[in-house]
Amino acid sequence: MSTNQFVDSVSEFERWKNSIARELRGFRLWLRRNQLSDDQSDLRIKQILDTLGTEYLTIAFAGEFSRGKTELINAIFFSDFGQRILPSQAGRTTMCPTELFYDQHVKANYLRLLPIETRLQDTPLSDYRNMTNHWVEIPLVTNEAEEMAQAMHSITQTKSVSRKEAIELGFDASMLDEDEDNPEKVEIPAWRHALVSFAHPLLQQGLRIVDTPGLNALGSEPELTYQLLPQAQAVVFVLAADAGVTASDLQIWEDHIEQLKTRPNLGLYAVLNKIDVLWDELSGRKKTEKAINRVVRQTARHLKIPEDDILPVSAQKALLGRVRDDKSLLLRSQIEELENVLSNTILGNKEAVMWESIIGETTRMIEDAQGVLKSRKEKIDKQQDEIKSIRGSTESELQKLVEKSRIAQAEFKKRQLALKPSQRLLERQTEVLLDVIGKEPLDEAIQRTLHEMVESKTSVGMLRTSRRFLQAIEAMMNEFCREAELTNKMAESMYVKFSRDFDVELLEARYLKAKIYRRQLQHILDESTQVNRNLILTLSEQSLAIKRFFATTVNQVLVFYKQLRNDVRQWSKEIMLPLRQQVNSLKDLLESNHQQLLALQYNEATVEGRLKALNTLVFELETEIHNSEQSLEKLRKKAPSKSSSNVVELAHARR
Ligand SMILES: Nc1nc2c(ncn2[C@@H]2O[C@H](COP(=O)(O)OP(=O)(O)OP(=O)(O)O)[C@@H](O)[C@H]2O)c(=O)[nH]1
Numbered sequence: 001m002s003t004n005q006f007v008d009s010v011s012e013f014e015r016w017k018n019s020i021a022r023e024l025r026g027f028r029l030w031l032r033r034n035q036l037s038d039d040q041s042d043l044r045i046k047q048i049l050d051t052l053g054t055e056y057l058t059i060a061f062a063g064e065f066s067r068g069k070t071e072l073i074n075a076i077f078f079s080d081f082g083q084r085i086l087p088s089q090a091g092r093t094t095m096c097p098t099e100l101f102y103d104q105h106v107k108a109n110y111l112r113l114l115p116i117e118t119r120l121q122d123t124p125l126s127d128y129r130n131m132t133n134h135w136v137e138i139p140l141v142t143n144e145a146e147e148m149a150q151a152m153h154s155i156t157q158t159k160s161v162s163r164k165e166a167i168e169l170g171f172d173a174s175m176l177d178e179d180e181d182n183p184e185k186v187e188i189p190a191w192r193h194a195l196v197s198f199a200h201p202l203l204q205q206g207l208r209i210v211d212t213p214g215l216n217a218l219g220s221e222p223e224l225t226y227q228l229l230p231q232a233q234a235v236v237f238v239l240a241a242d243a244g245v246t247a248s249d250l251q252i253w254e255d256h257i258e259q260l261k262t263r264p265n266l267g268l269y270a271v272l273n274k275i276d277v278l279w280d281e282l283s284g285r286k287k288t289e290k291a292i293n294r295v296v297r298q299t300a301r302h303l304k305i306p307e308d309d310i311l312p313v314s315a316q317k318a319l320l321g322r323v324r325d326d327k328s329l330l331l332r333s334q335i336e337e338l339e340n341v342l343s344n345t346i347l348g349n350k351e352a353v354m355w356e357s358i359i360g361e362t363t364r365m366i367e368d369a370q371g372v373l374k375s376r377k378e379k380i381d382k383q384q385d386e387i388k389s390i391r392g393s394t395e396s397e398l399q400k401l402v403e404k405s406r407i408a409q410a411e412f413k414k415r416q417l418a419l420k421p422s423q424r425l426l427e428r429q430t431e432v433l434l435d436v437i438g439k440e441p442l443d444e445a446i447q448r449t450l451h452e453m454v455e456s457k458t459s460v461g462m463l464r465t466s467r468r469f470l471q472a473i474e475a476m477m478n479e480f481c482r483e484a485e486l487t488n489k490m491a492e493s494m495y496v497k498f499s500r501d502f503d504v505e506l507l508e509a510r511y512l513k514a515k516i517y518r519r520q521l522q523h524i525l526d527e528s529t530q531v532n533r534n535l536i537l538t539l540s541e542q543s544l545a546i547k548r549f550f551a552t553t554v555n556q557v558l559v560f561y562k563q564l565r566n567d568v569r570q571w572s573k574e575i576m577l578p579l580r581q582q583v584n585s586l587k588d589l590l591e592s593n594h595q596q597l598l599a600l601q602y603n604e605a606t607v608e609g610r611l612k613a614l615n616t617l618v619f620e621l622e623t624e625i626h627n628s629e630q631s632l633e634k635l636r637k638k639a640p641s642k643s644s645s646n647v648v649e650l651a652h653a654r655r
């Protein structure tokens with residue numbers, strides 16, 4: 001297999017996932033051992049473990065056709081096949097977006113192709129992923145390079161349709177090639193999307209590669225811009241050194257890629273491919289180097305990004321160098337510099353995202369449970385003092401203590417009941433919060449928009465309507481933020497009351513972080529403003545523009561709010577968990593204390609025996625607290641080290 005930087009990064013990623021899973025499983029047992037687990041916490045841990053199993057490190061390649069995106073993928077990842085595995089040739093080659101990964105659910109090799117006609121339906125691309133019956137499946141024999149390459153050839157398939165049909169399918173007719181045999185018709189991609197699952201070591205460990213076609217594919221499949229690219233940890237924009245930054249390169253960059261610059265935890269790079277065309281043996285290497293540097297500087301100016309983010313390479317020579325084992329050619333291709341940067345970037349960014357979501361949540365869960373054990377220990381300390389003080393007490397004194405403990409139990413029950421109203425208040429407030437972002441107000445806004453769009457006579461009118469829709473969505477978010485603030489205040493006062501009533505240390509309430517959601521939504525809205533403009537102004541047929549608007553922006557917003565509702569529900573469960581754990585733990589303690597006093601009273605036990613038993617309990621608790629501390633330390637060590645910026649940005653919502 002190829003020996004590049006990715007091998008190290010991807011296996012580190014897998015080790016990382018495994019060690020987190022190990023800690024989580026250990027924590028689940030720890031909870032059970034300490035009587036702190038219940039169905040809810042158990043289910044949550046299972047969910048986190050499941051998500052962990054299907055986390056991918058994603059790297060996406062985009063750019064105008066024929067810049068060498070696919071050649072680059074062949075050179076970086078699949079040179080061990082000794083030939084090109086993905087089709088790469090002059091002219092338009094890759095016809096549909098192609099995802100290469102290993103399907104962790106099915107654990108099988110396959111090539112699935114989604115027919116282009118599915119674009120006529122309203123179903124978004126993301127929904128098709130789980131609808132296997134809509135895809136055409138081609139078997140993959142992955143140990144035969146030739147057969148593998150042949151199967152992959154279907155990614156390049158086109159079909160001939162009338163201009164009208166092409167437009168209906170969402171293509172910009174001016175971008176398409178004429179059918180040579182039939183000038184009435186145009187060539188369009190036969191497939192809308194390709195999923196390639198195969199058991200390559202890098203992919204098995206969780207790497208996912210996204211290859212996109214040039215030919216303004218991003219424009220005709222907005223979900224790519226919206227979902228697939230922003231989810232990646234690195235996006236590589238490929239240019240060719242001989243062409244420089246052409247008008248169409250720049251257009252793709254400005255319309256679809258540039259906005260990713262502000263995404264947290266996403267590395268954006270430009271690759272200046274085909275530097276071998278600048279290699280000139282006659283004028284020597286120094287001059288060549290100068291020429292390359294010149295193009296890099298120009299590119300940086302055009303794209304408005306730092307020169308350091310532009311990486312000159314020759315994909316073709318890199319592939320050749322690897323296949324022929326020609327070290328000096330490989331070195332000259334500069335591919336290894338690119339691989340270094342990319343592999344570090346994806347790992348660092350992924351760690352940052354996972355730190356915020358999975359690891360963050362796990363640490364919080366452990367900290368909370370640890371808090372419960374600590375206060376359990378405190379209470380036992382107090383009990384010990386009490387027992388010590390009854391050494392040599394008379395029967396009537398003991399009787400008093402038994403009575404006192406009975407009263408304490410009754411008191412505890414009362415307090416438990418007194419907790420209910422504030423809990424109910426918080427539950428009701430959560431309902432209010434969910435209503436604000438509920439399906440109903442959303443559907444209303446959507447229906448209104450649809451109606452207005454159908455009614456509007458001009459594209460300017462449609463643009464105005466689409467803007468109004470985005471404003472309504474934003475207003476909804478503002479209200480959500482206001483209500484969330486109130487919710488957080490309620491949660492806080494419930495925690496304060498709890499610690500006062502039960503005389504335990506104040507637990508730290510985990511607040512609902514509305515601001516993070518607001519920022520996320522803002523990203524979606526900013527991006528869609530741009531895309532909608534292009535969409536509405538370029539699609540001449542109104543009904544098509546409407547359809548596309550709904551398939552992209554509206555769908556994005558729906559998905560976002562659905563996720564938000566899930567997160568709010570999850571949060572409302574999580575906020576109660578530590579309190580429930582505390583209550584159960586305290587109740588058990590009171591009960592066992594009471595039983596022990598009774599036993600002392602009836603001479604079934606001695607004070608010394610009781611003290612010994614309590615000592616053992618304290619020792620066990622200390623050990624368990626120490627264990628959880630070690631788990632926490634291990635997890636904290638996994639805090640992102642390589643990635644620098646924006647670490648705290650996207651939390652919860654990426655789950
Ligand atoms: N000289 C030279 N040619 C290259 C290099 N990389 C790719 N090419 C050639 O450029 C052509 C296009 O390469 P592809 O990999 O198909 O380009 P692409 O960006 O994937 O193009 P689409 O799939 O059409 O979007 C092919 O003929 C490649 O052999 C390179 O580093 N040097």
Ligand SMILES: [Mg+2]
Binds near residue numbers: 070
């Ligand atoms: Mg290609």
